[in-house]
Amino acid sequence: MNKAKTLYDKLWDEHVVRSEDDGTALIYIDRHLVHEVTSPQAFEGLRIAGRQPWRTSSVVAVPDHNVPTTDRSQGITDPVARLQVETLDNNCKEFGLTEFDMSDVRQGIVHVIGPEQGATLPGMTVVCGDSHTSTHGAFGALAFGIGTSEVEHVLATQCLMQNKSKNMLVSVDGEVHAGVTAKDIVLAIISELGTAGGTGYAIEFGGDAIRALSIEGRMTVCNMAIEAGARAGMVAVDQTTLDYVKGRPYSPAGETLEKANAYWSTLHTDDGAEFDEVVHLNAADIKPQVTWGTSPEMVVDIGAVVPDPDDEDDKVKADGMRKALAYMGLEAGTPINEIMVDKVFIGSCTNSRIEDLREAANIAQGKQVADNIKLAMVVPGSGLVKKQAEEEGLDKIFTEAGFEWREPGCSMCLAMNADRLESGERCASTSNRNFEGRQGQGGRTHLVSPAMAAAAAINGHFAKI
Amino acid sequence: MQSFTQHTGIVAPLDRPNVDTDAIIPKQFLKSIKRSGFGPNAFDDWRYLDEGGPDTDNAGRKINPEFILNQPPFDKATILLARENFGCGSSREHAVWALDDFGFRAVIAPSFADIFFNNSFKNGLLPIALDAAVVDDLFNRVSAKHGLEVSIDLEAQTVSCEGEEIASFEIDVFRKHCMLNGLDDIALTLQYADQIKTYEENRKQTAPWLF
Numbered sequence: 057m058n059k060a061k062t063l064y065d066k067l068w069d070e071h072v073v074r075s076e077d078d079g080t081a082l083i084y085i086d087r088h089l090v091h092e093v094t095s096p097q098a099f100e101g102l103r104i105a106g107r108q109p110w111r112t113s114s115v116v117a118v119p120d121h122n123v124p125t126t127d128r129s130q131g132i133t134d135p136v137a138r139l140q141v142e143t144l145d146n147n148c149k150e151f152g153l154t155e156f157d158m159s160d161v162r163q164g165i166v167h168v169i170g171p172e173q174g175a176t177l178p179g180m181t182v183v184c185g186d187s188h189t190s191t192h193g194a195f196g197a198l199a200f201g202i203g204t205s206e207v208e209h210v211l212a213t214q215c216l217m218q219n220k221s222k223n224m225l226v227s228v229d230g231e232v233h234a235g236v237t238a239k240d241i242v243l244a245i246i247s248e249l250g251t252a253g254g255t256g257y258a259i260e261f262g263g264d265a266i267r268a269l270s271i272e273g274r275m276t277v278c279n280m281a282i283e284a285g286a287r288a289g290m291v292a293v294d295q296t297t298l299d300y301v302k303g304r305p306y307s308p309a310g311e312t313l314e315k316a317n318a319y320w321s322t323l324h325t326d327d328g329a330e331f332d333e334v335v336h337l338n339a340a341d342i343k344p345q346v347t348w349g350t351s352p353e354m355v356v357d358i359g360a361v362v363p364d365p366d367d368e369d370d371k372v373k374a375d376g377m378r379k380a381l382a383y384m385g386l387e388a389g390t391p392i393n394e395i396m397v398d399k400v401f402i403g404s405c406t407n408s409r410i411e412d413l414r415e416a417a418n419i420a421q422g423k424q425v426a427d428n429i430k431l432a433m434v435v436p437g438s439g440l441v442k443k444q445a446e447e448e449g450l451d452k453i454f455t456e457a458g459f460e461w462r463e464p465g466c467s468m469c470l471a472m473n474a475d476r477l478e479s480g481e482r483c484a485s486t487s488n489r490n491f492e493g494r495q496g497q498g499g500r501t502h503l504v505s506p507a508m509a510a511a512a513a514i515n516g517h518f519a520k521i
Numbered sequence: 522m523q524s525f526t527q528h529t530g531i532v533a534p535l536d537r538p539n540v541d542t543d544a545i546i547p548k549q550f551l552k553s554i555k556r557s558g559f560g561p562n563a564f565d566d567w568r569y570l571d572e573g574g575p576d577t578d579n580a581g582r583k584i585n586p587e588f589i590l591n592q593p594p595f596d597k598a599t600i601l602l603a604r605e606n607f608g609c610g611s612s613r614e615h616a617v618w619a620l621d622d623f624g625f626r627a628v629i630a631p632s633f634a635d636i637f638f639n640n641s642f643k644n645g646l647l648p649i650a651l652d653a654a655v656v657d658d659l660f661n662r663v664s665a666k667h668g669l670e671v672s673i674d675l676e677a678q679t680v681s682c683e684g685e686e687i688a689s690f691e692i693d694v695f696r697k698h699c700m701l702n703g704l705d706d707i708a709l710t711l712q713y714a715d716q717i718k719t720y721e722e723n724r725k726q727t728a729p730w731l732f
């Protein structure tokens with residue numbers, strides 16, 4: 057009998073083309089997602105070396121980081137950003153790659169459109185020149201971010217040289233309380249593991265609370281695996297996965313689908329398989345989370361206060377906390393629910409899917425954005441999410457409450473376009489990174505769920521939901 | 522790729538854990554479609570007091586005198602010393618290009634984020650993970666002796682300082698080989714093109730939905 061395997065072992069083994077003696081393996085890549093920021097130098101590299109893409113049908117490209125979220129009929133006004141997006145358009149034309157360009161209704165954040173189109177399927181290896189590629193692991197796929205040299209490598213060879221990671225299981229046991237979302241679960245996990253706790257591991261998320269999540273929720277959890285240091289996060293395939301995948305443009309149909317379903321149903325960790333590390337969290341202990349510092353591990357629940365560096369024994373950590381508090385303009389001991397915010401951003405590849413928008417709209421319905429809020433914006437993850445939200449009337453709920461309703465893209469998650477924080481501004485954001493300057497130089501980011509972001513917009517400060 | 526065999530240079534201490542790639546090269550510089558020219562904007566938010574963009578002339582900007590890389594001799598440093606989880610966050614290889622363009626040949630820290638670590642090897646920048654205690658000791662040595670030089674020998678996998686070997690480090694055989702010889706790994710992989718094709722043919726049979 058074969059040795060019991062983890063999900064990650066299975067995905068890895070299926071994709072090894074050859075192995076070196078030292079364990080380095082050449083692994084095959086099924087799906088390559090491409091966006092405008094990390095690809096131009098890779099295409100340039102191909103041209104210089106006179107190489108062609110190995111398998112054009114494996115590529116789906118989309119501009120997302122730099123695109124404006126306001127009226128697009130005038131194109132992009134920033135000439136540098138425009139050149140980058142045009143460079144992607146031209147590269148895709150030159151090399152014969154599928155691209156959903158800025159005018160395409162399917163355009164959106166790369167990690168939202170892949171799954172939406174069925175371009176992400178269970179059992180695949182999925183890569184993209186973007187660290188949040190871990191998102192796609194929600195389908196029982198091996199998905200991870202790569203650098204530009206590797207983008208070029210995959211384009212040219214369809215493969216990557218990799219070392220196998222260690223196996224970690226993060227099991228969230230039991231049921232979460234009402235009002236606790238996938239975002240709160242993953243922030244609680246990061247709080248437990250720390251931002252480097254997952255380094256060198258592929259994390260499988262399991263347990264009842266993960267099983268109970270929709271695919272959207274699982275994507276939110278896997279999205280932030282990288283914030284715990286793990287390059288890949290994943291969830292085993294179950295009926296929820298199969299139901300989501302069925303009928304999407306890139307998904308198989310008919311007999312092939314039946315064959316695929318049979319294989320996909322094997323994509324889970326075998327009984328008795330061993331993990332190098334196992335971490336358990338009790339779902340019932342998880343409360344809505346709010347980050348207070350400049351690293352995603354600097355997170356507490358809504359009922360807590362800003363922690364005191366003097367209580368931290370580790371000197372390097374305490375020092376990091378002091379720097380974070382100074383940057384964030386916060387005093388230790390301040391109750392989280394008294395922190396006033398200036399801007400609210402609902403969007404990003406963590407939380408811009410239909411379910412996220414419903415969750416936020418639910419809180420905003422019939423209310424008004426507080427007077428101290430300078431801007432509250434909702435940026436759907438894709439043109440199709442936007443369309444669906446409009447069909448459900450969510451856009452009306454938001455605009456009537458005083459939120460701005462925008463075109464899809466990365467937007468204020470990393471502020472490469474005009475959507476950004478000014479120095480000193482404080483933001484409740486559904487994105488995934490609260491690093492210094494992430495949302496604009498001097499900007500202060502608090503990571504929260506869509507529901508908490510909406511509550512902050514309505515109350516003017518964080519609030520119990 | 523430039524090869525790396527031995528290197529001796531000044532160590533710049535950047536005493537922070539979790540230095541992320543957003544800090545190493547802020548997003549506004551990612552709009553470039555080139556691979557070079559990021560050096561003047563490495564650590565831009567910390568290095569300058571005013572805000573810069575891709576079109577800003579850096580010569581006219583306000584320097585932050587507090588920032589270590591603005592203080593001689595660290596402006597000529599070629600080895601960066603930092604705390605744990607260096608290079609976390611975004612996968613942007615621009616972070617490595619910026620460090621390389623600034624003049625760094627190696628980064629020493631107790632631990633690195635995976636993607637940054639990988640990207641470094643593709644560009645001849647050597648990331649060296651050493652025990653936290655050794656890193657701590659190096660920080661002490663650097664603060665005791667301004668402009669301290671450290672020598673790195675990749676062949677021997679050692680770090681020395683003032684004639685004394687202070688640590689040895691681990692590195693995969695394959696990566697070491699590529700670094701020492703400055704090899705283009707696409708060309709290496711393409712040597713196995715037949716194996717890749719055979720793999721593909723098999724997959725087309727067993728998992729046709731992937732093609």
Ligand code: SF4
Binds near residue numbers: 120166469488
């Ligand atoms: S939404 Fe943010 S995290 Fe996601 S791909 Fe875009 S910039 Fe990266």
